Amino acid sequence: MPSVTETGIRPALPFSPVLARRVEHGHVIRDDIQLLRGVAVLAVLLYHADKSLLPGGYLGVDVFFVLSGFLITRNIYRAVSCGIFSYGAFIADRFRRLLPACYAMLLFSAVLATFFLTRQDMAEFVKQTLGTLTFSSNIVLWRQSGYFDGASSLKLLLHTWSLSLEEQYYLLLPPILYLGRRGNTLGLLLLLFAGSLAACFSGILYKPSAVFYLLPFRAWELLAGSVCAVLMLRERAPTVPHVFKLAALAVLLLTLIFPPTAPHPGPSALLVVLSTAILMVGAIDFGHSPLARGMYFFGDISYSLYLIHWPLIAVANHVYADIVPIPVRLGLMIAAVALSYLSFRLVEQPFRAVASTPRRRVFMLASGIGALVMLFASGLYVARNPLPGGRAASDAPNYGLGRTCAFDAEFVARPACQSSPTPSVLLWGDSYAMHLADALAQQERFGFVQATKSLCGPVPGVAPVTGAYNASWAQSCLSFNDSVIRYLDAHPEIRLVILGSKWRQYFVSGNADGFLVRRMSDAVPAFTTMLDRNIVEANLRTLVSRATSSGRKVLIVLPPPSSDFNIYQCLQREREGLPYVGAPDGCQIDEAAAMLKDAGLSALIRHLSPLEGVYSFSFRPLLCDGKRCRPEFDGVSLYRDEGHLTPRGSRTLGKQSGLNAYIDGLLTVNGK
Known part of the structure; x- marks a missing residue:
């Protein structure tokens, strides 16, 4: 930035007249x-x-x-x-x-x-x-x-x-x-x-x-x-x-x-x-x-x-x-x-x-x-004088069981990233899997291990390239997902694999600068600016078949309805009487717009659902009324930004939506 003006030289050191203006x-x-x-x-x-x-x-x-x-x-x-x-x-x-x-x-x-x-x-x-x-x-x-x-x-x-x-x-x-x-x-x-x-x-x-x-x-x-x-x-x-x-x-x-x-x-x-x-x-x-x-x-x-x-x-x-x-x-x-x-x-x-x-x-x-x-x-x-009740944890990063569970390198089953010494559930995905950890951790019927990496969805062989998440990072994402697959192969006690992601990075054009892609049959990934959605589905099908062949089940958790504006910021500004131009009344989410953004994911779910051992779960029935989706539930702010859940919001949805009960049912009942 501009910060220096050339100072005059002392008389003993005159400036050249060519340079002086x-x-x-x-x-x-x-x-x-x-x-x-x-x-x-x-x-x-x-x-x-x-x-x-x-x-x-x-x-x-x-x-x-x-x-x-x-x-x-x-x-x-x-x-x-x-x-x-x-x-x-x-x-x-x-x-x-x-x-x-x-x-x-x-x-x-x-x-x-x-x-x-x-x-x-x-x-x-x-x-x-x-x-x-x-x-x-x-x-x-x-x-x-x-x-x-x-x-x-x-x-x-x-x-x-x-x-x-x-x-x-x-x-x-x-x-x-x-x-x-x-x-x-x-x-x-x-x-x-x-x-x-x-x-x-x-x-x-x-x-x-x-x-x-x-x-x-x-x-x-x-x-x-x-x-x-x-x-x-x-x-x-x-x-x-x-x-x-x-x-x-x-x-x-x-x-x-x-x-x-x-x-x-x-x-x-x-x-x-x-x-x-x-x-x-x-x-x-x-x-x-x-x-x-x-x-x-x-x-x-x-x-x-x-x-x-x-x-x-x-x-x-x-x-x-x-x-x-x-x-x-x-x-x-x-x-x-x-x-x-x-x-x-x-x-x-x-x-x-x-x-x-x-x-x-x-x-x-x-x-x-x-x-x-x-x-x-x-x-x-x-x-030091925040809103009544002290500084809300709503704006704190939600890494799930801990910051160390947002892996930078390959996945390792750390004790800090397990809710019990003998987990039977694997939580796998990006930050939208991280924010599910608080919901899963509030019950004691099953234990889970968290395998998560920011922006890195649980899609083997495919990684987005955007901004600071460059080609080197994309390669680390591919390696991370490969390490999770190796963990699954080595731990037959895992009976349920929960896949959590924003998913939109694979289905909405313009969400990434490009992709590092490796088909499941390939050894070397290739960069492409246009992602063939069939590759995403094919690689997920291969993953699902590999996971369910040994009797495991796979649960795909859809992200909660999201918006184009910061929901948490909207609620905070509304409570403090500060202007927030362009946000809907009550900071509610337009359901039709949210569904349109997730159209690619909806199509993927339709294609994968017929497969044996594959299930899906959505928070939308609890939060939406056909037109709008609520940003709060019983006075609890659910979101910390445009789409991630707060820790308290995650626990609230885990209980009120029946997610934990649904998971418990999958672990105890055979068949769909």
Whole structure:
């Protein structure tokens, strides 16, 4: 993100007149850098307004990383080379540059949160605020990026991950440059660049969330800018022909418009970083046309604009049950530009113009601490005073018998994932099988073992590929299901196999980017973007035949009726009197719409039901009346999001729907 303005060099180190464009408050500004900032922040803005407007707009953050690495390294490297670098003065200058606008954004966000967030959402906001203030929000957000964690689109401070990542780099860069001063600074930076890039490209397939958020995997982008800065400060600075710079600019813009379909950060980030780095070596005059001046303007306000725009969008995501209408998003972007201009003129520039004397540094530090204490006092008060009855467990992740039962690797029958030492039932599937565990665990007539993996349905040989759940994850899903089959073969005491899943990922087009598919007769899986539904049915038939051939029974539990909106959030906002535009009265679920989404599953059940030993169970008769399906039962909130059950909701449905009694009957009675 944009966070660094190139500071003026001391009289002993004059700027090259070729690179100097403007001087404001003692700061030398390169117009070409400001233009790139303008392009980058507008790319991010358009992407957040509507992804279809600029599909690669998220790469604007990668542009900012290069610019920040370049500018901060120029400032530090010159001072280090001349022996006049002061770490304390450097930190004070960074605080003076970064914190005032950041504090203003935090206070602005706290006001928005007070009026628009539920008390439980406020607790998450406080955690993110603490992460922002301690330059660790990237770590906080990484830890909140699991399958069951809140949607990133609802986190008001989601964008601060890049701030923290840059600030961590700023703290580490001076020692690195001091170390390089004793040897080869450029060589050291290139070595670190190569190591970080290698870690990024090798880790993206296995730990995509960590690679996205954490500095060791993203440092190469800032280091690219640092390398360019050191090159430019050598006695014989390299030059890049004008035509190459124009080609780099074209590649940058085309990548923003047509980003490669690959995990991020990946090839698209590399293209953007290299293109920006080429533009940093030497200067390019973009002139003073109206378009260029517009880009300079957005470059000037880019830091405040980046800070302010996202909380507005996140609040809108809280208020709207469905996708926020495009006119509303565009209106918010216009408001963000106006507010960021005010922040730039009233916060950024005044603090930037203040001389950094020791007395003023102490005053600024004390003022900042005072403001933050007030912010935290109000936030913690709200977080520690939730709705009557304390913080509901409704928003807690529902992993069934425990977090360790959401397997990352192959299935192993852990004691913690068994309701008894001698289970006779296997619960197998994805998160929609996990949320059945509480229902099964409340009775003592039979024991079960939980074999579950998020998003990985109990369909041998087929795994979805979508977002962070990439091809490497899909392979682990295939291996997980294979290990469950091996467990079944080795444990004849299992008499009933319960298959639980959302199932929709296999039957609704557009739910996945592709699939890793291996027919039961094949040894090697193949990737496909179009899944043949007959393969799903054929592989399930093979599984059912294998399970029932030894006298076992198979029970397919249909997921509860689901919605397109967050049912839990709807109920919370309704109870606290907060707006939730587009949700039906009482947060009820449209039964016809829910059935339409599950049409593929219904067809599968019809095809499998005639098979001997196959049964199915649905919660719909209890919850639906032919038009609407209830989100609560006897005052108990059933859902924790669009479709998953809360632990208490699971126990309630297990009892009221007769699921446990039905399972008990299957275990004690032969035949259908």
